[in-house]
Amino acid sequence: MTDPQAQAALPADPPANSPVGAPAAPTAGTPADAPSGTPADVPSGTPAGTPADAPGAPAGLPAPAAAILAGYTFTGPALDLGALLWDGTCHPDAQIRIPLGMLNRHGLVAGATGTGKTKTLQLIAEQLSANGVPVFLADVKGDVSGISAPGQPNDKVAQRTTEVGQNWAASGFPAEFYALGGVGAGIPLRATVTGFGPILMSKVLGLNQTQEQSLGLIFHYADTKGLELVDLKDLRAVIAFLTSDTGKGELKNIGGISSATAGVLMRTLTAFEAQGAEPFFGEPEFDTAELLRTAPDGRGMVSVLELPTVQDRPQLFSTFLMWLLADLFQDLPEVGDLDRPKLVFFFDEAHLLFNGASKAFLDAITQTVRLIRSKGVGIFFVTQTPKDVPSDVLAQLGNRVQHALRAFTPEDAKSLKATVTTFPHSAYDLGELLTALGTGEAVVTVLSEKGAPTPVAATRLRAPQSLMGPIDAPAMDAAVKSSPLWSRYAQAVDRESAFEKLNAAADAVAMAPPAGSEPARAPAEPSGKAAGSVVDQVVGSGVFKSLTRSLGTQLGREISRSLFGTRKRR
Numbered sequence: 001m002t003d004p005q006a007q008a009a010l011p012a013d014p015p016a017n018s019p020v021g022a023p024a025a026p027t028a029g030t031p032a033d034a035p036s037g038t039p040a041d042v043p044s045g046t047p048a049g050t051p052a053d054a055p056g057a058p059a060g061l062p063a064p065a066a067a068i069l070a071g072y073t074f075t076g077p078a079l080d081l082g083a084l085l086w087d088g089t090c091h092p093d094a095q096i097r098i099p100l101g102m103l104n105r106h107g108l109v110a111g112a113t114g115t116g117k118t119k120t121l122q123l124i125a126e127q128l129s130a131n132g133v134p135v136f137l138a139d140v141k142g143d144v145s146g147i148s149a150p151g152q153p154n155d156k157v158a159q160r161t162t163e164v165g166q167n168w169a170a171s172g173f174p175a176e177f178y179a180l181g182g183v184g185a186g187i188p189l190r191a192t193v194t195g196f197g198p199i200l201m202s203k204v205l206g207l208n209q210t211q212e213q214s215l216g217l218i219f220h221y222a223d224t225k226g227l228e229l230v231d232l233k234d235l236r237a238v239i240a241f242l243t244s245d246t247g248k249g250e251l252k253n254i255g256g257i258s259s260a261t262a263g264v265l266m267r268t269l270t271a272f273e274a275q276g277a278e279p280f281f282g283e284p285e286f287d288t289a290e291l292l293r294t295a296p297d298g299r300g301m302v303s304v305l306e307l308p309t310v311q312d313r314p315q316l317f318s319t320f321l322m323w324l325l326a327d328l329f330q331d332l333p334e335v336g337d338l339d340r341p342k343l344v345f346f347f348d349e350a351h352l353l354f355n356g357a358s359k360a361f362l363d364a365i366t367q368t369v370r371l372i373r374s375k376g377v378g379i380f381f382v383t384q385t386p387k388d389v390p391s392d393v394l395a396q397l398g399n400r401v402q403h404a405l406r407a408f409t410p411e412d413a414k415s416l417k418a419t420v421t422t423f424p425h426s427a428y429d430l431g432e433l434l435t436a437l438g439t440g441e442a443v444v445t446v447l448s449e450k451g452a453p454t455p456v457a458a459t460r461l462r463a464p465q466s467l468m469g470p471i472d473a474p475a476m477d478a479a480v481k482s483s484p485l486w487s488r489y490a491q492a493v494d495r496e497s498a499f500e501k502l503n504a505a506a507d508a509v510a511m512a513p514p515a516g517s518e519p520a521r522a523p524a525e526p527s528g529k530a531a532g533s534v535v536d537q538v539v540g541s542g543v544f545k546s547l548t549r550s551l552g553t554q555l556g557r558e559i560s561r562s563l564f565g566t567r568k569r570r
Contacts, residue, residue, distance in 0.1 A: 058093035062086055064427045069094045071454040076101060076339070079127040081401070081444060083164040085458040092165030096459045098124075098399060098446040100131055104341040104378040105447050106369060106396055110386055110419075111403020116440045117382055120401055121346045122147055122464045124380075125302055129173045133340050134292050134300040138321055138348040142308035145476060146467030148175035160440070160463045171465040174295035175302040177480050178286075180320055181279030184309035185476045187485050188279075188492070189286045191323055193229035194222075196281065197565030200326070201235075203361050204277075204319040205268050212358055214257045215265060216565065218242065221254045227498040231282040232273045234498035239266045241502050246509065277316060283493045288327045290485060292343055318353040322365065325379070326564040329368055332375040342376035350381035351388035364564045366392045385415050386422050394422070398447040404437035426456035433458060 061069065065086035077100045084094035111117050122144060125135045137144050150170035151157070161168040179186030193201065198219040202212035222229055222238050229235050241247040243262045251257045293301045307317050325345060332342070347353065354362070369379060373396075381389055381397065385405065389397070400423070407413045420430045424445060434443060437458070444459045471479075480486060 058091065061091060061094060065091065065094065068427065068455045068457050071448065072097050072457065074099050074449055076449060077131065079103075079124060079131075080166075080462060081123070082442075082459040082461040085441065085460055090163050090460045092163065095165065096444055096457045099449045100128075100133075100340050101337065101449065102399065102447040102451075103128065103133070103344050104338070104373050104376055105398035105451075106373065106378055107380040107399030107401070107446075108386060108389065108394070108397045109346075109380055109382045109401045109403075110384060110388075111442065112384060112406045114439065115403035115437070116442070116461065117403055118143060118348075119440065119464055119468060120403070120442065120461060121348070121380065121382055122466065122468065123462055125344075125346065126171075126173055126464055126466055128341075128344055129300040129302050131340060132294060132298050132300050134294060134303070134343050136291050136303045136305070136324070136343065136345045138305050138307060138317070138346060140307045140311065140317075140349045142306065143468075143470050144304055145175075145177065145306070145471045146469050147302055147304065147464075148172050148479065149467040149471050149475070151463075151465055151467050157463050160460075164460050164462050166462045168463060169465060173302050173466055174297075174299055175304055175479070176290075176483055176485065177476060178303060178305045180305070180307070180310055180317060181282075182490070182492075183276075183279055184306050185473065186304075186306045186480055187483060188489050189305065189320075190280060190282045190284065190489070190492070191320070192283060192285045193231060193235050193281050194219075195285055195327070195566060196323055197326075199360055199364060199565040200319050200323055203322075203357060204315050205265075205272055206315065206356065207265075207268065207358075209358055209360075211261060211264060211268075212360065214261045217255045217257055218262075218265070219565065221250065222498065227501070230495070230497040231499075232269065232278055236266065236269050236273070237499040237502045239269065241506075246506070275313070277313070279492075280316065280320065283495065284489055286489065288324055289331065291324070291328070314349070314352040315355075318349070321347060322353060322368075322564070323566060325368055325372065325377075326364075326566045328377060329372050329375065330566065332372075332377065334374050335376045336374055338376050341378045344378040344380065346380045346382060348382040350383040354388065354390055354393075361564075362390055362392070366390070366396070368564070369393055369396045386419050387415055398451075398453070400443075400445050402434065402443045404439075404441070405434045407435050423456055424453050428456060428458060430456070 058069075065084055068086075069084060072095070074097060078097035079100060081096045081098060083090050083092045084096055085091075109117050109120050118141065121137065125137060125147060128135050137147070139145060149172045153168075153170060157168060160166070177186040178189045180189055182188030198216040199212070202215055205215075207215060218235075218238060219229070221227075221242070222235075227234070227238055229238065239262055242251055242257075243259055243266060248259060251259065251262065291301075291303050295301055305317075305321075310317050328343070335342070353365070357365075372379070380399075381393075383389065386394055386402075402419065402423075405412070405416050405419060407416050416431060416434060419434065423430060423443070428443070430443065437443070440461050440463075442459055442461060444454075444457045446454050448454050
């Protein structure tokens, strides 16, 4: 549900039968007669959403405010955030913008609960879509689905749009809805355990460094033996084999993992499965290239991951989002700086990703954020304070939208002071301003077209054109079932993998003649040949050899892995 405080600038909810993906009115920066199948052109020098402004500062704008505004005059297409606030006055002729080509330089949307962060990301997502850029949104609270339906005009919207000089028109945007493992409304989004990799799995299981390293060796063992890990029961089967009398000798061959550590992994994994995590792992594995699609009219597709039903498993959904990024990182080619990003990814409740994270996990996140920019992907972290994001990651975030902060406690005051120090030198008293901002207002600094930080600008933000609240359940269900992706991902597939093949191998060993006995009519062993161990019988059997044939690769070929240990697609 939408925060009551954020409702000050929000339209009323739509009728229960509000359509999803209804034909949009001409959107920000989109001519009504834009040709179908191509992104609507945004004239050079014109921000998406307004006509080109006359050169020079608006008449009557105070000199310090005019100096700030000069930093937001761009020659190329830009997204409109809102109007400049100076000395308590909103100046609708002074528009604060962000260059479209700088959205791959990442960003941060921060602020206390109820200050309007969700509406800010909705505002940015709408304009990205209108400019042909696909968007990914994590809908933790369940109130972003309204981006697919036109907003509802009312007095509050009219007041806000007049104050900020916005030419507002109700418009829905093309959207796909996903759900982790099909838990909740949405197209099921799954990953295989092999694809997820050991580092992300360690994060979601809450393992310590030693256990994480041990799990990495177990993944290595499964790779080299051709044991594909599709779902959790496959990983559990491999660990059970390695801790069994038959397989415990294999532990010494893969780096000396102790049986005790393997037992801890087994218990942790079993508890994780008992918590209801099983549906998130399996096949068909989601192809992250689906997130890069555009609609037939050229607008970027908005992919909304519905997460309200898994709020009690924050580590799971935050780590799953990181898997999406890691998979994109592996698949996308280097493209350098583009005139518009290939995808902008909004990571809501970002603090959940970093809580309790190991050094290896944080290093991998930092590397991914640093390098994925050159592949045309921008990442916006959405959280309450900048201190929720590690400093090495925060240093990569060039665009900042900081909503109001509270200073009710000494800890709040300390956090406020730390936040002020992260901004460039400003003409404002930021310590005072950040506690006085209203709902839908923020302090903004972005990267200019030359890559330099713009002056800090207090901004009254624009109102989103789509519905600011959730769509109703029947409309959501209709949108999901009518998607062409539904038939591709809806039905889970449980094919033969490590669990089934290890069981088959165990059955084959159980049916073998007892040690020392000689099968009927069996040829005699050559003199001097040592009898193989039971493990040798299992690992060297035709059952094990057939595992790799199912992967289309020779026995012993290891799956190449990324920074996160995720599998590279072949």
